[in-house]
Amino acid sequence: MKRETGLANVMRHAPLVAPSMLKCDFGNLHREVELLEAAGAQMLHLDVMDGHFVPNLSYGPMVIERLRSLTDLTFDAHLMISQPARYLDEYIEAGCDWITIHAEAEDDPLPLLQRIRDAGRLAGLAFNPGTPVADIEQALPACDLVLVMSVEPGFGGQAFNPIALEKVRQVRQLAGAEQIISIDGGIGPSTIADSATAGANVFVVGSAIFDEPDYGAAISDLSARAQGTVV
Numbered sequence: 277m278k279r280e281t282g283l284a285n286v287m288r289h290a291p292l293v294a295p296s297m298l299k300c301d302f303g304n305l306h307r308e309v310e311l312l313e314a315a316g317a318q319m320l321h322l323d324v325m326d327g328h329f330v331p332n333l334s335y336g337p338m339v340i341e342r343l344r345s346l347t348d349l350t351f352d353a354h355l356m357i358s359q360p361a362r363y364l365d366e367y368i369e370a371g372c373d374w375i376t377i378h379a380e381a382e383d384d385p386l387p388l389l390q391r392i393r394d395a396g397r398l399a400g401l402a403f404n405p406g407t408p409v410a411d412i413e414q415a416l417p418a419c420d421l422v423l424v425m426s427v428e429p430g431f432g433g434q435a436f437n438p439i440a441l442e443k444v445r446q447v448r449q450l451a452g453a454e455q456i457i458s459i460d461g462g463i464g465p466s467t468i469a470d471s472a473t474a475g476a477n478v479f480v481v482g483s484a485i486f487d488e489p490d491y492g493a494a495i496s497d498l499s500a501r502a503q504g505t506v507v
């Protein structure tokens with residue numbers, strides 16, 4: 277199966293639920309990927325943490341490269357790392373399809389976003405709850421994806437910060453209907469519908485999938501809520 281990295285994939289399937297591999301069983305990654313594929317997941321959100329930009333460590337390009345050999349699902353890499361310019365090529369070579377850097381990690385994200393696009397990947401820019409939309413506005417034309425953090429980055433299982441809803445609304449207004457807007461942190465049955473109404477079309481979900489016994493049921497329920505078919 278050919279991997280789809282283009283915007284068309286999102287628009288065809290929107291809204292998309294992106295399981296966050298921060299909350300999976302790291303001792304059994306192959307099994308987790310199989311379960312997610314069987315559950316109908318179309319992408320994996322890969323949270324890369326360096327213990328410096330955020331106070332937590334997760335995994336890096338070597339683990340992602342091994343995951344790449346296990347699945348054709350779209351890889352949505354969320355780089356919570358300092359100096360992303362220094363490490364970017366490793367994530368490109370590891371097979372990440374969407375690559376998101378943090379606005380707080382780069383004074384001028386434009387050259388990096390361009391490097392990601394030049395590599396044929398989707399270029400994403402993430403920003404924290406404390407960062408105003410005005411700080412990323414200039415970079416919007418260079419972004420295939422804008423990732424609005426609805427928790428402080430670094431850990432799964434945190435409570436959703438509703439400040440993200442207003443930011444999603446602002447980004448949607450500034451960037452238009454075609455923009456991929458992802459929301460990340462504390463997304464679950466009680467927060468996904470409001471996030472969709474605000475204008476998000478990709479929903480990163482860790483706890484609300486991996487804490488559930490049936491990943492397929494969880495993803496179906498969340499997708500239905502995002503589409504407004506469950507109230």
Ligand SMILES: O=C(CO)[C@H](O)[C@H](O)COP(=O)(O)O
Pocket residue numbers: 296298299321323354356427428429430431432433434460461462463480481482483484
């Ligand atoms: O980027 C992240 C944390 O920095 C994760 O993607 C996010 O927290 C997902 O986990 P949960 O749904 O449990 O909040």
Ligand SMILES: [Fe+2]
Pocket residue numbers: 296321322323354460480
């Ligand atoms: Fe994330």
